[in-house]
Amino acid sequence: MARRADGGGVVMGVHSADDADQEVPVTPSTTALGGSKNPWKRWRNQVPGDRRWQTLWLVVSVIAIAIAAIGFTVGAQSRADSAHPDHTAVRAAVDGVTALMTFAPGDSPEKRAEVAKHLTGSIAADYKARGADVVFPNAVASKVTMTTTVSSAAPGEKHADFMTVLVFATQEIHVGQSDGYPERVGIARWITVTKVDQDWRVSRVENISPQ
Secondary structure, eight states: OEEOTTSOOEEOOOOOHHHHHOOOOOOOOTTTTTSOSOHHHHHHTSOHHHHHHHHHHHHHHHHHHHHHHHHHHHHHHHHHHHHSOOHHHHHHHHHHHHHHTOBOTTOOHHHHHHHHTTBOHHHHHHHHHHGGGGTSTTTTTTTEEEEEEEEEEEEEEEOSSEEEEEEEEEEEEEETTOOSOOEEEEEEEEEEEEEETTEEEEEEEEESSOO
16 A cells, blocks of 8 residues: 555555566575585595594494494304314323223333323323322222223313313222222312324313212
């Protein structure tokens, strides 16, 4: 609505049909649409503090994923080692215990030499000096005959150059010249076998149950 310049009455404003059909083009605001569609450009336009936090979280995430991958690999390898124990070491423990704990008063030097091949370290030196007395007190003087049969064996702790093996066995013991039935004793021993020139040898015998 407009007023005439000469003081006359009010003149209603007039719009043509062409004016009504015209539209003013509106350009979408980049800010209103949430910023640039380029994620790299949006990341660069952030406050520096925000970029530092995002970078830090990215680094932490990568490190966490790497640690998890390493842990999974090591755990899988450990489970594989446990599932496939070194049967050569277990066999050496069984053979060593059987040889060491099977003897008779009339054993020849050759027989003792065969036993010594299964031993190493201090137990080898002790056996060389005392013979069967290492296994059974006064075995030589009492003319003890012992036969040992291993019933089962299980691997224990494994290291680079030695391993422990749990051995269960039965011993038949004759003392002197008695004609009676032998005494039967069940035993359990921790046997440590040590690698010597790629072979496993018994280096220690520890009691678990009384003889």
